[in-house]
Amino acid sequence: MDDQNDKDNDSSGSGAASAQDLAPRRATAGFMLRHPAHWIALGFGSGLSPKAPGTVGTLWAWMAFLVLDLWLGDVQWAWLIGGGTLVGWWACTVTARNLRTPDPGSIVWDEVLAFWLVLWLVTPAGLLGQAVAFGLFRFFDAAKPGPVRWADGLFKGERGRPVGWAQGFGILFDDFVAAGCTLLVIALWRSLMG
Template sequence: MLAHPAHFLSQGFGSGLSPVMPGTAGTLFAWLSFTVLSVRWPQLFTPVNWGIIIVVGYFLGVWACEITGKNLGIADHGSMVWDEIIAFWLVLLFITPAPFITQCWAFIAFRFFDMVKPPPIAYFDRKLKGGFGVMFDDIVAAFFALLIFALWRNW
């Protein structure tokens, strides 16, 4: 993880090295970091700044996941969780402020779409390769989690 800055980033600052369900560990890291940063420094971690962080983080993730995937010999290695982090930050950006239970449901919805990969997520997961592919399918999973919330809130 410390051999290259891309590994440190793509492996979620170490959260992706969890021996059990690294993607879930990365998503939990995303949730914790979003909450702590937003509460501790609300004047800095505003919705606009989170949007900028997510966009920049996405493109950094494409670069980092490309390098890490090549170095590990597996394009979408399980320890690479930056894609989950960026995607779940996106979910949290659109649903917060929200009660803890709502955030729990957002976590469950996002993990469902990320793990099960229903169409079209599975299509993008199969067809798009490299760092872009690693990052993009999780953004689509985030979109579907947000779509569920939009439908639920308007029901």
């Protein structure tokens, strides 16, 4: 019963209950286990980190990439990222709607997919190159300079209004723009040093 997402019995009347029903929820392990979309959107639990869930989700993506890359080739990566984007659109929309927040920090599937895209496209790269990619991606995703800020605001919903499919897509979109910025910086660096 430690899950604050469970509805409390409200004896103060229906007005308070409906205000409570509109209040944003906090993602917990119990919330994550209630729906497969939550499991995916919360990065298989990495988004439950109380500190820097986006960074933790990106670290999880990096570790998963190192394991999956042993078995996946370019075609499989393309299918995984493409399919993951479609499934993620659904999962992020459902989870944000159930959390009653347009872009909750605990949703990290966007970081996972975008960083997989970065790692896939910069391969071959050693651990140092991957660490640089990690740092650049986290900078663009967290600081949201220029085009990333534009992308982040493009599909934002208003707090207190239902989350729709556009907001679910927006959760993913700004991270893909951050990935594009990361890849652009890496490509420029390689062209100057190469």
